[in-house]
Amino acid sequence: MSTPRHAPARFARGWHCLGLVRQFTDGQPHEIEAFGTKLAVFRGQDDGRLHVLDAYCRHMGGDLAHGTIKGDTLACPFHDWRWGGDGKCAAIPYAQRVPPRARTRAWTTLEENGQLFVWHDPQGNAPDPGVTIPRMDWIDDEASDWSDWSWDSVLVEGAHCRELVDNIVDMAHFFYVHHSVPTRFTNVFEGHVATMYVESTPRRDSGMELIGADLSLRSDASYHGPSYMIDRIWQPLGDGTEAESVLVNCHYPVTADSFVLMYGVRVRRLPGMTAGQAEEAAARTAQGVRAAFDQDIEIWRHKTRVDSPLLSDGDGPVYQLRRWYEQFYVDVADIEADMLRRFEFEVDTRHAGEAWEREMAANLGRAGAPGTS
Known part of the structure; x- marks a missing residue:
């Protein structure tokens, strides 16, 4: 009898679809279990963009996916640290200043074909412009049937x-x-x-x-x-x-x-x-x-x-x-x-x-x- 072999722990480099854009635009943060961790997806109230952050707050580990969207930041439900879509902590209401090292991982995103994608690369490289998601122009033009x-x-x-x-x-x-x-x-x-x-x-x-x-x-x-x-x-x-x-x-x-x-x-x-x-x-x-x-x-x-x-x-x-x-x-x-x-x-x-x-x-x-x- 063959012995099951486990898959390697490394995850693929490339664009990965997280779902339809409309799933994430209800004014609430959303959690995604992916790549061996948890992500928090939110739409900025001012910039209207979808952002993806590592879900666990770098302060004391609060789950940002259970936080609140405040402007273009995602506020931690534990101590209200507010994280921007770029991964920087934008504000700590009870503190006089934000620590310079207060950053979390912000995932590179792409919206195409009505879907949201994140870029994953174990080496941390930016996306290769030649490796992208093709746009379905043939079904998304203004006269689409x-x-x-x-x-x-x-x-x-x-x-x-x-x-x-x-x-x-x-x-x-x-x-x-x-x-x-x-x-x-x-x-x-x-x-x-x-x-x-x-x-x-x-x-x-x-x-x-x-x-x-x-x-x-x-x-x-x-x-x-x-x-x-x-x-x-x-x-x-x-x-x-x-x-x-x-x-x-x-x-x-x-x-x-x-x-x-x-x-x-x-x-x-x-x-x-x-x-x-x-x-x-x-x-x-x-x-x-x-x-x-x-x-x-x-x-x-x-x-x-x-x-x-x-x-x-x-x-x-x-x-x-x-x-x-x-x-x-x-x-x-x-x-x-x-x-x-x-x-x-x-x-x-x-x-x-x-x-x-x-x-x-x-x-x-x-x-x-x-x-x-």
């Missing part, structure tokens, strides 16, 4: 977030876990971006009733850095038109062996569809996404970490993906050329498709035989 985000999150315990990233090269699990049949499966890795191109049809023997399970689809899904994926999805409707949606799949680590998985869906309005109907369609699609992630999470809950998997010729480029992924876990000076070099790989789906077709036919035959159900 897209729904708003239907958004949800789940805490995944007992698993490193690499398990989630591995999915983009794991063709076979789509059949066995998600009840779909990939007919095209291609990966391209280059720089800080890793992409999966998929075309698939539904399993005819699954009996699944997930939203969209009766439709084939085409998906272009790219990780931009270690934790933020944009997945564009097209589904034919049979009348020559396509249903178009976008799925954001993102996460941030809580501990070395747990992470918060978040996902959001936006749906493009079809001709004749009202804005309200588009919102309903996005919510239904998000329910289907949650069902699929629940299938993954159930696998992760019971599996062990395998750093050197034994692969077959029908598997995807697991080692190449993990080499790409390694760039986010080493010092910048230790990033090697092959972690960034362009790599392309297309899985030959023909043999798998023939085997799966036989399996589905056999399952359907048994289901239709007398005395079976």
Whole structure:
């Protein structure tokens, strides 16, 4: 029996999404357990900006996430020390002066696509301008015919977030876990971006009733850095038109062996569809996404970490993906050329498709035989 191997305690360098901007703009501070610590998120009353600080006050350890927003500062509930978004203590009401060393960690933030991001780097380096979160101009222009985000999150315990990233090269699990049949499966890795191109049809023997399970689809899904994926999805409707949606799949680590998985869906309005109907369609699609992630999470809950998997010729480029992924876990000076070099790989789906077709036919035959159900 294999022995579980724990994930390394280092967290990935890169932009990590903490959630939708609107989640943090209610006039209250919010707490986030991430990167082995606690963060406090607040919106300044005067500057209107979202700020992220280490949550525990440097004075006597009060929890700033349980404090009060006063102007552009976050006041500690213990002694009312007031911390600015830049990490400096701006005031101590009962003291004549603020100690010069009264500073806490202020996290670098980014607001993009209606979401809040923080930059994490174990070395403390500023973000590389070339490694950023792309703006979805195609759904956020003034004439947008897209729904708003239907958004949800789940805490995944007992698993490193690499398990989630591995999915983009794991063709076979789509059949066995998600009840779909990939007919095209291609990966391209280059720089800080890793992409999966998929075309698939539904399993005819699954009996699944997930939203969209009766439709084939085409998906272009790219990780931009270690934790933020944009997945564009097209589904034919049979009348020559396509249903178009976008799925954001993102996460941030809580501990070395747990992470918060978040996902959001936006749906493009079809001709004749009202804005309200588009919102309903996005919510239904998000329910289907949650069902699929629940299938993954159930696998992760019971599996062990395998750093050197034994692969077959029908598997995807697991080692190449993990080499790409390694760039986010080493010092910048230790990033090697092959972690960034362009790599392309297309899985030959023909043999798998023939085997799966036989399996589905056999399952359907048994289901239709007398005395079976």
